[in-house]
Amino acid sequence: MLSLFRTSAPEGRLDAMPSMREEPPLIVILRRLHRLAALPGDRWVTIATLGFVILLWAMVTNLGLVRDLFLPGPALLWAGFVDLFEEGYKSRTLWEHAGLSLERVLGGFMTGAIVGTVLGLGMGYNRKIEAFFSPFIEFLRPLPQLAYLVLLIVWFGIGETSQIILLFLTGLPVSAVAAMDGVKSTPVQRVQAARSLGAGDWQIFRYVVFPSALHEIFTGARLAIGVVYATLIAAEMIAGSTGLGWMILDAGRFLRSEYVFVGIIIIGLMGFALDRLLLYLERRVVHWAGKS
Amino acid sequence: MRRSLTGTVNAWRLDRSDASRSSTKSGVLRGWMRDGRWLSIVSVLSAFVAWAILSAFRVVPSDLLPGPWEVFRTLVAILQDGYRGTTLWQNIFATLYRCGGGFLLACVTGIPLGLAMGYNSKIGAAFDYIVQFMRPLPPLSYLVLLILWLGTGDSSKIALLYLTAFPIVTSSAMAGVRSVKTQKVQAALSLGAGQWQVFLHVIFPSALPLIFTGARIALAVTFSTVVAAELMAAKDGLGWMVFSASHFLRNDVIILGIIVLGVLGMLLNRLILSLDAAIVHWRGVE
Numbered sequence: 103m104l105s106l107f108r109t110s111a112p113e114g115r116l117d118a119m120p121s122m123r124e125e126p127p128l129i130v131i132l133r134r135l136h137r138l139a140a141l142p143g144d145r146w147v148t149i150a151t152l153g154f155v156i157l158l159w160a161m162v163t164n165l166g167l168v169r170d171l172f173l174p175g176p177a178l179l180w181a182g183f184v185d186l187f188e189e190g191y192k193s194r195t196l197w198e199h200a201g202l203s204l205e206r207v208l209g210g211f212m213t214g215a216i217v218g219t220v221l222g223l224g225m226g227y228n229r230k231i232e233a234f235f236s237p238f239i240e241f242l243r244p245l246p247q248l249a250y251l252v253l254l255i256v257w258f259g260i261g262e263t264s265q266i267i268l269l270f271l272t273g274l275p276v277s278a279v280a281a282m283d284g285v286k287s288t289p290v291q292r293v294q295a296a297r298s299l300g301a302g303d304w305q306i307f308r309y310v311v312f313p314s315a316l317h318e319i320f321t322g323a324r325l326a327i328g329v330v331y332a333t334l335i336a337a338e339m340i341a342g343s344t345g346l347g348w349m350i351l352d353a354g355r356f357l358r359s360e361y362v363f364v365g366i367i368i369i370g371l372m373g374f375a376l377d378r379l380l381l382y383l384e385r386r387v388v389h390w391a392g393k394s
Numbered sequence: 395m396r397r398s399l400t401g402t403v404n405a406w407r408l409d410r411s412d413a414s415r416s417s418t419k420s421g422v423l424r425g426w427m428r429d430g431r432w433l434s435i436v437s438v439l440s441a442f443v444a445w446a447i448l449s450a451f452r453v454v455p456s457d458l459l460p461g462p463w464e465v466f467r468t469l470v471a472i473l474q475d476g477y478r479g480t481t482l483w484q485n486i487f488a489t490l491y492r493c494g495g496g497f498l499l500a501c502v503t504g505i506p507l508g509l510a511m512g513y514n515s516k517i518g519a520a521f522d523y524i525v526q527f528m529r530p531l532p533p534l535s536y537l538v539l540l541i542l543w544l545g546t547g548d549s550s551k552i553a554l555l556y557l558t559a560f561p562i563v564t565s566s567a568m569a570g571v572r573s574v575k576t577q578k579v580q581a582a583l584s585l586g587a588g589q590w591q592v593f594l595h596v597i598f599p600s601a602l603p604l605i606f607t608g609a610r611i612a613l614a615v616t617f618s619t620v621v622a623a624e625l626m627a628a629k630d631g632l633g634w635m636v637f638s639a640s641h642f643l644r645n646d647v648i649i650l651g652i653i654v655l656g657v658l659g660m661l662l663n664r665l666i667l668s669l670d671a672a673i674v675h676w677r678g679v680e
Contacts, residue, residue, distance in 0.1 A: 144515050150520075172543055233431050233437075234434065244656065244660050246618040246620070246621035246622065246633070246655055248621050249632075249633070249651065257458060332532035332533065332534070334532075339538075340622070354538035354541065362542075370527065370530065370535075373531065
């Protein structure tokens with residue numbers, strides 16, 4: 103079963119499927135961005151720019167250069183914010199809309215990430231499994247997610263089922279490719295060392311391959327939750343009657359642009375929080391990453 | 395990192411020698427058999443057979459899941475007569491035009507900005523927060539605003555795709571510049587290179603691999619977003635075709651649209667990969 107680690111030219115394993123081996127750079131950008139925090143001496147530039155943008159916004163709206171409909175001013179935005187918090191939107195509170203969106207994201211993400219990771223581990227481990235499933239993953243990955251939402255709606259109707267299936271199909275290929283890459287980038291020496299110490303196939307998987315792959319799996323999960331979240335907002339806008347995506351679409355129809363702005367800010371903050379949550383989990387669980 | 399990098403290079407060398415050895419037809423076939431790639435063909439074929447059986451024996455009602463043959467007939471019909479007054483090529487072109495327009499605009503503005511942000515820490519500090527705030531925002535969320543500002547025509551869609559691709563392209567260019575090894579820059583400087591020469595001959599080539607990676611991600615995201623935008627408000631394009639077919643329960647058109655979109659997405663990815671391989675031939679080689 104572990105034949106891939108026993109070949110005479112172990113490094114050759116990396117090129118088994120050249121078209122599928124191309125993903126890690128994507129992860130590299132994500133990792134590099136961590137180092138991009140501004141230098142302390144330049145902090146005043148950041149503050150000055152942000153201050154300038156806010157000042158410009160306040161001036162343009164207060165002087166009436168732009169209509170409130172197109173760009174609500176700070177006061178109107180705050181009023182909309184308070185309004186949404188206190189009154190909610192269309193018979194549901196803001197928390198209910200946010201909660202429903204969050205529930206769908208987590209439902210679709212969890213199922214997609216779990217199935218995708220298991221599949222990816224198998225694909226990284228065994229060439230035959232990889233060959234069998236890679237055409238589907240390769241087809242699914244670049245396919246615009248919203249295209250099959252239409253089909254899912256025709257099949258399952260407008261509702262939770264079609265949205266969760268959509269998010270499942272969105273998260274699955276991302277997680278699968280990351281897990282596969284994680285398994286494949288396990289240093290051969292480690293596997294050989296474990297084997298020469300008498301470890302069996304299952305022990306090698308449990309104590310060597312899986313821990314090595316876990317870092318990539320988590321990075322894949324962060325990518326997946328980003329895509330899933332973006333897809334959900336789109337899905338709610340196209341076929342939904344609750345959730346944050348629907349809220350801003352509906353507010354846009356009634357030209358309540360202050361609600362649209364507040365909605366965008368809340369959506370952005372929630373996406374940021376989801377990403378940070380996974381990053382925190384990754385740091386807690388994969389504490390050995392980068393220490394090999 | 396270093397180990398996996400040399401591993402990739404070694405693998406690449408192995409691959410090259412392997413390919414030259416088995417360049418004959420039977421060699422290729424043997425290579426496929428050994429790699430298990432024949433299983434890929436088996437899996438695709440079995441999916442098609444399962445699809446055909448499901449629809450032929452009416453396991454699923456045929457208006458819910460039309461068979462492969464029906465979809466093929468629809469393809470022929472649409473190629474000949476078009477779909478509701480638009481030809482298939484017209485729809486493909488409309489989608490690609492929006493996608494390409496937004497993407498190219500983002501590259502033209504985002505790459506120079508990202509390079510400047512990576513090169514000069516003051517420029518970086520000024521724009522970093524704005525770009526990093528835009529990056530995790532789901533693109534469709536500001537489509538509502540763009541429609542309010544620019545109307546439902548092509549301009550709001552191109553603006554949306556521009557805003558989708560821009561933060562990705564910019565941050566990858568910035569990450570590319572910041573990942574240049576200091577030793578390389580110092581070596582060039584000590585050999586007497588000027589600022590401009592260092593930028594042109596050292597920093598830019600080192601940043602190019604990440605720029606291309608960012609462009610590839612951006613193109614994929616743009617392609618997904620264009621379809622979503624066309625579902626919301628459009629009069630042509632592949633997304634519109636799929637969405638309007640759903641109103642008439644024309645599942646054959648929907649499936650055809652999904653297949654066309656999938657193939658198009660794969661082609662776009664291949665295109666940028668081959669550009670990458672042709673231009674950034676030094677990728678992964680230190």
